[in-house]
Amino acid sequence: MSSAISRNPILIAEGSQVLPATVRHLILDRDGVLNREPEDGSYVRTPEEFEWLPGALEALALLRRAGVRLTVATNQAGVGRGIVSPADLAAVHTHMQAKATAAGGALDAVLVCTHTPEAQCLCRKPAPGLVQTAIARSGIAAAETLLVGDDGRDLEAARRAGVAAALVRTGKGRRTEAQLSGADLVAYDDLLQLARVLAGDEPRAGR
């Protein structure tokens, strides 16, 4: 608790979308937030194909130093489609975790939906299952949790799980922002900008 980040609420856009006053748990989408978004319809299959976005590792370290729990929650339908084997995915995530840890930004949990959309599971975003699991495992209230993603599916999963969400303009983020123009969005250029706001290094950003 003592390591929680506390600030005054930041009203970024007109309407109801604000960051929680205290963020103790960040649920991160993977592709397009941490690493370069693969081409449409393709998947990261090997550690070599996992390309960190600029500033992402620094952001994880900054958040961890600030005492924020870090959960990755990612759709990886390539597994369900037989394009990525479970062992391949495990190798990618072992690599991701090793690099994050080495940078000082170790991840507390990595949650994956491996199902195809056709499976109609409860965990594939925009369904809220992954987000709900992340919250349950964290022991941290939804009100002190923030999801960050680059896709409307991420934001919708957060909404259905009852947690606040922020958009980053990496990956599909700019496209998503354009598609959702008019909606109340909390948006940042990238994860590092969001991390600096949450850590109190930047008083205000977004939109």
Ligand SMILES: [Mg+2]
């Ligand atoms: Mg994404």
Ligand SMILES: [Zn+2]
């Ligand atoms: Zn699933």
